[in-house]
Amino acid sequence: MFSNLSSRDWTMFLIFSGVVLAAPVLFQPIGAAYPAILQKFCIFGLFAIGFNILFGLTGYLSFGHAAFLGVGSYAAVWSFKLFTMNVVPAVILAIIFAGFFAAVIGFISLRRSGIYFSIITLAFAQMSYNLAYSVLTPLTNGETGLQLSLNDPRVIDHMFIEPGAGLPRTNFFGIDVSGGGLSGFYFTAVLLIIGFYISMRIFRSPFGLQLKAIKSNQNRMRYTGYNTRPYLIAAFVISGVYAGLAGALMACTDPLAGAERMQWTASGEVVLMTILGGVGTLVGPVIGAAVIKYFENIFSSFNDNTLNQFYSFLPEPVREAFVTVSGLFVGEGWSLTLGVVFMLIVIFLPGGIMEGVRRIASLFKGGNKGDGNAAVSGHPQAAE
Amino acid sequence: MTTAEKNIVLHVADVNKSFGGLRALTEVNLKVEEGKVHAIIGPNGAGKSTLLNVCIGRIRPDNGHVLFNGQVLDEHEPHEINQLGVSRVFQTPEIFADLTLLDNVMIPAFAKRDGAFKFNAVRAVAAEKSVRDEAEYVLQDVGLYERRFDLAGALSRGDKRRLELGMCLIQKPKLLLLDEPTAGMARHDTNMTIDLLKRIKSRGMTKVIIEHDMHVVFSLADKISVLAQGKIIAEGLPDEVRGSPKVKEAYLGEAHQ
Structure with a gap:
């Protein structure tokens, strides 16, 4: 199980794990070291890693992945309501339901490719979103969203402990993992690292290679003896499971599931994350997720006061002009900044942030490269 | 000429195919003997590529059948046909352009070994030593x-064709279909490809080759069929075909100008 990966991959894995585990210290300078946002980085990181297994490897652009996120959330909250506040059954249930849901949607939508595939997945996600608001209200509690209540059965918990006065909190065998706590962050962080490891194994396996080949030339795959459909469905289910896991973790931080998690904006967001970070790279999607969540949470909290402080070295009239102009890009306008950054990256670095990293790395290696070129091009999809 | 029927690997029986009003293939009959190199020649638009497309399941014949070792091919999906032992080199190389050469050759090897679908996500590609050795060979x-x-x-372009040939060879097909394997190649590359095809000739693989270059055809083929306007107009040993006035008129004449 632990063999077969090159030392290069191990180095990458160890650095990744190190950065994730040390995040509460490392991210202090950029003001993103508090557990709540770190947890968001991890959850959306997982979502994007899974999405990248489908989009990055096979090239099939799903525009409905938020549906699986929503299913995962609902499944997890139901597990909290019916069985126990322990997160383990919730995560397992979410994975099973999201996987099943993905198998059904994948089976139908993978009959088509390209833009048609994207549209079918989008239609499914919007359908799920609207059903959650209307027909499925008994399951989803409609607009209010599915929440915990004091008279939930919680059969397993009630066998062992007396219910307390308030609403119970999510736990991992007694350790509180609900939002805002460091233990909650480490629970999601460990799952992110496991998810990253699995994705790395998939990238390096014959299965991963076959998926890349489907992206490269599906015709040749068929005339080479592959029935590509089961491969695509497998990739679709795996990425759906990742999304379900991410949805479950959202429910773990805050035991509430609403239909808006399935909306097309949420599906679009994961596409942005993956493209921003680097499609088909291993760490890119996680970085993309972190960058977008950083903008959403940190940039949006800047106001004129913070800007005034930032420009305090400038004389009064100049400062005012600066504050007015940059005020457009922060606070409410954070999405403007994100849009600009996204455009710049897609135009100048089509391979996303990871392409930038690679370019910088090759600048440093520069002179003493020699025949290193062949080795580099030998791993076109590799990401350091 | 009348070899025992059981040695027929590929049998195209009365195949018709039209595209709209255009008759691409008319009552085409073709028998390819085991271990032989069978060349199909003919002017542009004669239906040669259509014939190969029918054999690999890319298009279905309007009527008639294609039999491979007695099995009806035109009822199978392309990947099933390949699994039965039919590989093809396309006229425009169909390769995995954004993967390495090694990966390009390993993928068909996995297909051969694992069948149409096997979920192979635990072991790393790097650990598949035997497949890798085979691919390098x-x-x-x-x-x-x-x-x-x-x-x-x-x-x-020439190297892409040779790569594609390698991708077919690693599958050790029983029948190899080659669609103009030397088109667009310089003389030097053409000769290299002829040498390569001669070397693999001894491996008992049956080959059907479509070719424009008469130099290639006459250095490789055991038997030649001439296709013109969707019909087989002549068939026989290379020398017989070369001498046939009908063929000269339809094809060789223009090629020898």
């Missing part, structure tokens, strides 16, 4: 071993 065979870590898209 084939790359040496087609003369691309030194470039095995390059991206296939960076190859010249």
Whole structure:
């Protein structure tokens, strides 16, 4: 199980794990070291890693992945309501339901490719979103969203402990993992690292290679003896499971599931994350997720006061002009900044942030490269 | 000429195919004997590529059948046909342009080993030593071993064809279909490809080859069929075909100008 990966991959894995585990210290300078946002980085990181297994490897652009996120959330909250506040059954249930849901949607939508595939997945996600608001209200509690209540059965918990006065909190065998706590962050962080490891194994396996080949030339795959459909469905289910896991973790931080998690904006967001970070790279999607969540949470909290402080070295009239102009890009306008950054990256670095990293790395290696070129091009999809 | 029927690997029986009003193939009959190199020649638009497309399941015949070792091919999906032992080199190379040469050759090897679908996500590609060795051997065979870590898209057209040939060879097909394997190649590359095809001739693989270049055809073929306007107009040993006035009129004449 632990063999077969090159030392290069191990180095990458160890650095990744190190950065994730040390995040509460490392991210202090950029003001993103508090557990709540770190947890968001991890959850959306997982979502994007899974999405990248489908989009990055096979090239099939799903525009409905938020549906699986929503299913995962609902499944997890139901597990909290019916069985126990322990997160383990919730995560397992979410994975099973999201996987099943993905198998059904994948089976139908993978009959088509390209833009048609994207549209079918989008239609499914919007359908799920609207059903959650209307027909499925008994399951989803409609607009209010599915929440915990004091008279939930919680059969397993009630066998062992007396219910307390308030609403119970999510736990991992007694350790509180609900939002805002460091233990909650480490629970999601460990799952992110496991998810990253699995994705790395998939990238390096014959299965991963076959998926890349489907992206490269599906015709040749068929005339080479592959029935590509089961491969695509497998990739679709795996990425759906990742999304379900991410949805479950959202429910773990805050035991509430609403239909808006399935909306097309949420599906679009994961596409942005993956493209921003680097499609088909291993760490890119996680970085993309972190960058977008950083903008959403940190940039949006800047106001004129913070800007005034930032420009305090400038004389009064100049400062005012600066504050007015940059005020457009922060606070409410954070999405403007994100849009600009996204455009710049897609135009100048089509391979996303990871392409930038690679370019910088090759600048440093520069002179003493020699025949290193062949080795580099030998791993076109590799990401350091 | 009347060899026992059981030695027929590929039997195209009364195949018709029209595209709209255009009759691409009319009552085509073709028998390819085991272990032989069977060339199909004919002017542009004669229906040669259509014939190969029918054989690999890319298009279905309007009527008639294609039999491979007695099995009806035209009821199968392309991947099933390949699994039965039919591989094809296309006229425009169909390769995995953004993967390395080594990966390009390993993928067909996995297909051969694992069948149409096997979920192979636990072991790493790097650990598949035997497949890798085999792929490296084939790359040496087609003369691309030194470039095995390059991206296939960076190859010249001639090299792409040889890579594609390697991708077919690693599957050890019973029947290899070659659609103009030397088209657009310089003389030097053409000769290299002829040498390569001669070398693999001894491996007992049956080959059907479509070719424009008469130099290639006459240095390789055991038997030649001439296709013109969707019909087989002549068939026989290379010397017989060369002498046939009908063929000269339809094809060789213009090619020899």
